Amino acid sequence: MGLFRKSPEELLMREALRLARATAETPRPTAQGGGGGAETRWRGASRVLRSMASWVPGLGSPRRDLNSGERSMLVARSRDAMRNHLVARAAIMRLRTNVVGTGLVCRAQVDHEALGIDEKAAERLNAQLDRLWSLYADDPRECDAEASLNHYQLQALVLVSAMVGGDVFIATPDAEREGCLYSTRLQLIETDRVSNPGSMLDSEWLVDGVEFDTLGAPVAYHVCTGYANELNRRTPLSWQRLPVFGATTGRRRVLHVMADKERPGQKRGAPYLSPVLEPLQKLERYSSAELMAAVISAMFTVFIKKNSEFDAGNLPLSALGDEYTDVASEPGDLQLGEGAVVDLGRGEEPVIANPARPNAQFDPFFMAVVKEIGAALELPADELLLHYNSSYSAARAAMLQAWRFYSLRRWWLACDFCQPSRELIIDEAVARGLINLPGYADPARRKAYCQAIWIGPARGAIDELKEANAAGKRIEIGVSNETLETAAMTGEPWQQVYRQRLREVDQRRAAGLYSPPKGATPEPAAAPQQPDEE
Structure with missing residues (x-):
C-alpha cells in the first residue's frame, strides 16, 4: 500500500486556507462612530477610530514617565x-x-492615657512643650x-x-x-x-x-x-x-x-x-496680544499727507501747537503716539488698520480657559482670580471647595515638614535636659509625647453672622465642639481663647462692668453682709 506524502508547501497552503475560512465565518465587530475596521470592546482602547488613531502614548515606569530631562524642563x-x-x-x-499665611502654629496634645497621667498633668506638660517649641520656632537664628x-x-x-x-x-x-x-x-x-x-x-x-x-x-x-x-x-x-x-x-x-x-x-x-x-503659556500670549491691540487702538495719531503741490515749508508743524510732537525724528522713523503728529514725505500715504479693540469676546473666552485651569489645579475660578461676582451661595460654595484643597495641603505640609522638624527639637530638648520626659526612649511613649495639632489662619466668612449662628447650631446638636469651631473661625486654640475670656470676665466683674449675655440665667445676688454685734 503506497503512502502519499504532501510537500511542506502544500501543508502551509492548507493551513492558510483553514485559517481564512475560520476568520471569514467569525463575525468581527465594526467600529462605531466612523473609522471603519475592527473595534475593541473598550472604545478608549481603540486604534481604529479616527479620534483615537493618533493617540498612542507609551507605557513606562515612574522613572521613565518623569525622567530627569523632562522634569528639569518642567521646573x-x-x-x-x-x-x-x-x-x-x-x-x-x-x-x-x-495654606500657610502667618504660619501653622503648633499646640502640643500629648496622649495622657498612653502615658498614664491625668489631664491636668497633661495640660502642664503641653504648656511646657509649647514653650520650648516657641523658643525655637520664633527665632531665625535658632x-x-x-x-x-x-x-x-x-x-x-x-x-x-x-x-x-x-x-x-x-x-x-x-x-x-x-x-x-x-x-x-x-x-x-x-x-x-x-x-x-x-x-x-x-x-x-x-x-x-x-x-x-x-x-x-x-x-x-x-x-x-x-x-x-x-x-x-x-x-x-x-x-x-x-x-x-x-x-x-x-x-x-x-x-x-x-x-x-x-x-x-x-x-x-x-x-x-x-x-x-501649555494653556498658561497660550493664555498669557493671548492676553498680551489683546492688551497691545487695545493700547494701539487707544492711540490717536495725526498723519500729514503731502503731494507735489504742497510745500512743507509754508506750514511748519510748530504752527499746530506745542501740544503736538513730531515723533518721526528721522526719515522713515514712524511710530504711533498719544496725540502725536507724524510728518509724511511726498507720495507717502498712511494706511489705517482698525483693530476694533477692546474685543467683546475676550472676557468670556479668558474666563472659560481660566475655569479649565482652575479645575485642573483644584481652585475655582472665583477663588483663583479673587473675583466673587455671583450670589452668596455660589461664592460660599467656591470658597468651601477651595478650602478643602487648602486643608489638604496644610495637612500635607504639617506631615512632611512641620511635625518632623518639631520632633527633632523635642529629641534635642530631652538630650540637653531642658525637659524631663520619662520613658522617652520607648518609641511608643515618644509618639505619645510628640502628638500635636497644627492650626493655621482662619478660613474667614462671607457673612460672619450666618457663620457664627451655624457654628452655634452645630455645637448645640452635638455634631461639633467648641475646640473645632474656635480653630475654624479664629485660627486660635479654644483653651487659649477660653483662658483669656476668663481673665476678661473677672476684670469686668471687679470693675462692676460685667453684664451676662442675652438669654443667660441671671447670677444670684450676693447675700448682704450682716453687721457685727458690737
Whole structure:
C-alpha cells in the first residue's frame, strides 16, 4: 500500500486556507462612530477610530514617565510662569497665603492615657512643650541655617519651593551658635541640586539623586555643591552623600517634601503647574496680544499727507501747537503716539488698520480657559482670580471647595515638614535636659509625647453672622465642639481663647462692668453682709 506524502508547501497552503475560512465565518465587530475596521470592546482602547488613531502614548515606569530631562524642563517653565504669568503666580500665591499665611502654629496634645497621667498633668506638660517649641520656632537664628527666616516663614518657603520645583529637601545639620539654645538647623536644598553624582545615568538603586534600598525606601540623597546648569563656575562641582537617617540614633537627617506622589515607586515630584503649562503659556500670549491691540487702538495719531503741490515749508508743524510732537525724528522713523503728529514725505500715504479693540469676546473666552485651569489645579475660578461676582451661595460654595484643597495641603505640609522638624527639637530638648520626659526612649511613649495639632489662619466668612449662628447650631446638636469651631473661625486654640475670656470676665466683674449675655440665667445676688454685734 503506497503512502502519499504532501510537500511542506502544500501543508502551509492548507493551513492558510483553514485559517481564512475560520476568520471569514467569525463575525468581527465594526467600529462605531466612523473609522471603519475592527473595534475593541473598550472604545478608549481603540486604534481604529479616527479620534483615537493618533493617540498612542507609551507605557513606562515612574522613572521613565518623569525622567530627569523632562522634569528639569518642567521646573524651569514653572519658575518662569510664576515670574511672568499672572494666572500662574496667582495660583501659587493663593496657596501660600491660605495654606500657610502667618504660619501653622503648633499646640502640643500629648496622649495622657498612653502615658498614664491625668489631664491636668497633661495640660502642664503641653504648656511646657509649647514653650520650648516657641523658643525655637520664633527665632531665625535658632531654626534657619541661614539665620534669616523663622519657622513660620520657612513653612511658606517650603510650600512655594515644593509647588514650583516639584519637591524640596531640608537637611538638619548640627551647628552650635553663640546665644542659641538649640543646635539643630533647617537647611533648605532646592530640587536642582539633588542629582546623580557626576551627572551619571540612573542605576538600579539610584534614581535622579535618590539612593534607595530593596524595599524602595530612601537611604541617602546626593546633593551637588552648586547648580549644574550654571555657566560661570570657578570651582568644579562635587556631590555630597547625605544619609536620610543617622547611623547611631536613627534620627531623621534629611526631609523630602514632595508636591505630589502619583505613582508607587516615584522618587521625585513634578511641579504643581505641570499639567497646565501649555494653556498658561497660550493664555498669557493671548492676553498680551489683546492688551497691545487695545493700547494701539487707544492711540490717536495725526498723519500729514503731502503731494507735489504742497510745500512743507509754508506750514511748519510748530504752527499746530506745542501740544503736538513730531515723533518721526528721522526719515522713515514712524511710530504711533498719544496725540502725536507724524510728518509724511511726498507720495507717502498712511494706511489705517482698525483693530476694533477692546474685543467683546475676550472676557468670556479668558474666563472659560481660566475655569479649565482652575479645575485642573483644584481652585475655582472665583477663588483663583479673587473675583466673587455671583450670589452668596455660589461664592460660599467656591470658597468651601477651595478650602478643602487648602486643608489638604496644610495637612500635607504639617506631615512632611512641620511635625518632623518639631520632633527633632523635642529629641534635642530631652538630650540637653531642658525637659524631663520619662520613658522617652520607648518609641511608643515618644509618639505619645510628640502628638500635636497644627492650626493655621482662619478660613474667614462671607457673612460672619450666618457663620457664627451655624457654628452655634452645630455645637448645640452635638455634631461639633467648641475646640473645632474656635480653630475654624479664629485660627486660635479654644483653651487659649477660653483662658483669656476668663481673665476678661473677672476684670469686668471687679470693675462692676460685667453684664451676662442675652438669654443667660441671671447670677444670684450676693447675700448682704450682716453687721457685727458690737
